[in-house]
Amino acid sequence: FKKIGDLRSAIKRGNYVAAILSTGIAAEMYERTKKGLVEVSPVSLDGIYVVANGYNKNDFRLSYLVKKNVVCMDKNSTADQVWQKVMTDGQQSISSVKMKYVNSYEASAKPFASWAALVICTEPYASRLTKLSEVFKILDLAELYRENGHGQVPTDVLVVSKKMAKYRTNDVRVMKNEYETALSAVGKTKANLVFYNHSNRGIQ
Numbered sequence: 001f002k003k004i005g006d007l008r009s010a011i012k013r014g015n016y017v018a019a020i021l022s023t024g025i026a027a028e029m030y031e032r033t034k035k036g037l038v039e040v041s042p043v044s045l046d047g048i049y050v051v052a053n054g055y056n057k058n059d060f061r062l063s064y065l066v067k068k069n070v071v072c073m074d075k076n077s078t079a080d081q082v083w084q085k086v087m088t089d090g091q092q093s094i095s096s097v098k099m100k101y102v103n104s105y106e107a108s109a110k111p112f113a114s115w116a117a118l119v120i121c122t123e124p125y126a127s128r129l130t131k132l133s134e135v136f137k138i139l140d141l142a143e144l145y146r147e148n149g150h151g152q153v154p155t156d157v158l159v160v161s162k163k164m165a166k167y168r169t170n171d172v173r174v175m176k177n178e179y180e181t182a183l184s185a186v187g188k189t190k191a192n193l194v195f196y197n198h199s200n201r202g203i204q
Helices: 004-013 023-032 078-089 105-113 125-129 141-147 162-167 169-185
Strands: 018-022 037-045 048-052 069-073 098-102 118-122 136-140 154-161
Touching: 018 023, 018 037, 023 037, 023 078, 023 154, 037 162, 048 078, 048 125, 048 141, 069 078, 069 105, 078 118, 078 141, 078 154, 105 118, 105 125, 118 125, 136 141, 154 162, 162 169
Parallel strands: 069 098, 069 118
Antiparallel strands: 018 154, 037 154, 048 118, 048 136
């Protein structure tokens, strides 16, 4: 799905058996579908950054986000929830940050046509943005989240429909086990499995 609205509609209609979603979107869909989906396993961990140009990448503090215009990939996404939690932990004002939410790589790259742009996103978008001229990862939000005692961030999770979890339990178990076996075989602890455009990860 390229548009998150299409994803929400498909899940609400029940037109899926399994999907990989950001944890924030999975939580939202859990409520919207009246607990109609079940989380099976984390797919990827951490990888949430503030990406910017025009700032000293070796001296950027969380407080620098205050009163700034900041772009974030998807409202209620994992990145959106983590930056807010980190700001709250650091006693920084969330409401003072002027947020704009986008839902594509192209839209997240547009701010870098100007100087001193700030974008909050997960991998692989963060690394992709750094290929633009003078654009760097300047703050690891997942690292700050861990330092504040919250542990690693499951940025993407594998979910299945509640009906599948109930009536096809063995299939779900096999899916999870084979998925983990495949990752172990290639020495991976994180996945790049492509199901949804903004979780652009797959077994490589």
